[in-house]
Amino acid sequence: MNKHSIAVFGEALVDDFLSEQVVGGAPFNVARHLAAFGLAPLTITRIGTDAIGAQIRAEFERFGMLQAGLQIDPQAPSGRVVVERISGQHRFEILPEQAYDHIDATEALDAIARHAPAIVYFGTLAQRDTTSRGALHNILRASHAQRYLDLNIRVGQVTERCVYESLGEADTVKVNEEELADLLGWYTPARHSTADMRDPALQGACKALMRSFRLQELIVTLGERGAVYFKVDGGVDGAVEHSPGAAAPAPLVDKLVDTVGAGDAFSAIYLLGRVCGWPVATTLARANEFAAAICGIAGAVPDDTGFYDTYRARWLAD
Numbered sequence: 001m002n003k004h005s006i007a008v009f010g011e012a013l014v015d016d017f018l019s020e021q022v023v024g025g026a027p028f029n030v031a032r033h034l035a036a037f038g039l040a041p042l043t044i045t046r047i048g049t050d051a052i053g054a055q056i057r058a059e060f061e062r063f064g065m066l067q068a069g070l071q072i073d074p075q076a077p078s079g080r081v082v083v084e085r086i087s088g089q090h091r092f093e094i095l096p097e098q099a100y101d102h103i104d105a106t107e108a109l110d111a112i113a114r115h116a117p118a119i120v121y122f123g124t125l126a127q128r129d130t131t132s133r134g135a136l137h138n139i140l141r142a143s144h145a146q147r148y149l150d151l152n153i154r155v156g157q158v159t160e161r162c163v164y165e166s167l168g169e170a171d172t173v174k175v176n177e178e179e180l181a182d183l184l185g186w187y188t189p190a191r192h193s194t195a196d197m198r199d200p201a202l203q204g205a206c207k208a209l210m211r212s213f214r215l216q217e218l219i220v221t222l223g224e225r226g227a228v229y230f231k232v233d234g235g236v237d238g239a240v241e242h243s244p245g246a247a248a249p250a251p252l253v254d255k256l257v258d259t260v261g262a263g264d265a266f267s268a269i270y271l272l273g274r275v276c277g278w279p280v281a282t283t284l285a286r287a288n289e290f291a292a293a294i295c296g297i298a299g300a301v302p303d304d305t306g307f308y309d310t311y312r313a314r315w316l317a318d
Helices: 026-036 051-062 105-115 130-142 160-169 177-187 200-213 262-276 280-294 305-315
Strands: 006-009 013-016 021-024 042-047 070-072 079-086 089-094 119-122 146-150 172-176 217-221 227-231
Touching (some): 006 026, 006 105, 006 130, 021 026, 026 042, 026 051, 026 119, 026 262, 026 305, 042 051, 105 130, 119 130, 119 262, 130 160, 146 160, 160 177, 200 217, 200 227, 217 262
Parallel strands (some): 006 042, 006 119, 042 070, 119 146, 172 217
Antiparallel strands (some): 217 227
16 A cells, blocks of 8 residues: 555635634545545645644644645635534535635645655635646646546536536546536536436436546445446446445444535545555445444544544454
8 A cells, every 4th residue: 555645635724613613625634534544645735824724734733644735825814614504504605715725836746746646636626716726737737647536516616617627637536416417417418317326318428428528437426325436448338336235335324413524535435445456346335334434423524533443443454
């Protein structure tokens, strides 16, 4: 297992509930999980010199993470999302002009050159500003790494053009059902229901989407129903390699607390499986299991790193 195989690009921030601040950001959640499983991901992000930045740096230290890709902005504030609870629902205000919008390309390229990752993980929120988007594109042009896109479509933060360009840069794309429906509506002739992922028409649309963007893999997460995996293998045809009901479906969480960060947990274990060389079916089953476990705790990342012990013992014993 090459501990330095993965670079993670994007936002590190806090979710500000007014009564408390919780460190998050999808890429930073993925990076912390990977570090907890013994990898040393190169986390390329940018924070300010403020108290929030200090909280984020404390998480780097708590998880023993590399700080070679961590940039400090002398002016812009560290990332913050204001979260309000209204009638039992959450309303999110993703603030503009945050430090992660200004990731410096030169610093990022230097870090990539020194660590030469085999996989680059990226999303879309950190691409909302031209500075960070340019830094990412420079990284992808300079690296021969496989590109893993976790497509988090946030209304008002991500344009369709950004999604289109990101798909064109990716080798592997991970989406949830709603995001898949959006992509099929935008880039295929018809918008299909995702209720039955074995529907031949839906599978054909997914394969057409993969052909359009020359994707090698498409992963669709389905919550408690598991996940499906399409792979282009030697041509334009794809195949569902794993689906609910086949080979060790993911166990349901005993008690659902919240679903925050479940997709990030899935991505982390999928990437871990790639680095460790696990079979695809094993990787997907473990990713589903870990995502379900995260749904059983409050927040995207556990407060106690002992949470990972059971999974490390079972999955990394060899």
